[in-house]
Amino acid sequence: MFDRSVLADHQSDFLSRFWQKKPLLIRNAFPGGLDYVSGDELAGLASQEGIESRLVIEHGPKAWETRHGPFEEDVWGSLPTQKWSILVQAVDRLLPEVSLLRDRFRFLPNWRVDDIMISYAVDQGGVGPHTDNYDVFLIQGQGRRRWEIGDRALVNPELEPGLDMKILKHFEAAESFVLEPGDMLYLPPGFAHNGVAQGESVTYSVGFRAPHQKEMLQSFVQFCSQFDEGEIFYTDQTLPETREPGLILPGELQRLRELMLAGLQDEKLFMRWIGGFLTEPRSFHEARDKKVSEKTLRAGLKKGRAVQRAEGARLAFYTVGEKLHFAAEGECFVLDPSLTELVALLCREQSYRAEDLLAHSEKLGFAELLCHLWNQSYVRWSDEE
Ligand code: SIN
């Protein structure tokens, strides 16, 4: 499907000079462009329950009107001929070809990838000048789009007041280029950008995630609260005989803080939590009603049936000392370290040959792990619908 990868050819250069630092335009990164979804098909996805979508109309009843899906069929007929677009999130979790696009970004860790959003815009359509908090690769799928970009990352830029969207109050373009099908623009977080369709245009955004501190703290505390063992209460050191009763002493403040920090520094809990947090999906694949037995699974593999990862399923692993942690779609397991190679394969590839899986079949926990992934519908037989 892809005959070359400009990014892969220049990977180390890209990582050291551009990633998280400065924009990069790569012409013809995907020769011929990408044509996995049309505007009509995107509109179809945007009408479905459980799919995150937005419709942005520059001159709707209010400026930059934003509506959230699912949309009724009659919406599309009521739109102006210019200056609107629809954006559908996480299409990599819906369409196999879009999911495979992620292989082109394998030189970046799985856990940093968020999703592939696809937008369709009519002539002059776009979402206005804005910044994103995340790295993004904007791939021109079909049609043409003019991008104007800023020359540096902005911190808390001033926004137009009273809008549904975060439109920059002041936007000065330092550079501008028209992307043709297959061209790709990389933008680090915070760089202002404005993409305006030149005729109908389809853009694929490979977006990244970067957890932020408050969200991590919130999630970790919530995770910890499910374990009621080992509650540690504050205790006094010898109290001074005289004190101002309303005053909290500096030493007391310090010890209260230390108590909190000790909770955050609990390495065991952190390791149990972090994998689930980082692989949390945007939406969940539904678990199967019918469970598979280890016997059926092994028999299928012995017949040579290949296995495939569910589109966009988020997998990652890490090792801590002797322990292997494997995280899938927000769940985290501790596995026998002999499964490290298998787990690396599961995370790296999107489809797995039976023989490659069977090479690990005698290892402790092999069948149990695959059955669990199968039952949760994170994997399936490749020849299965
Ligand atoms: C779009 O595809 O319309 C918007 C992408 C972006 O600016 O982040």
Ligand code: CO
């Ligand atoms: Co953007």
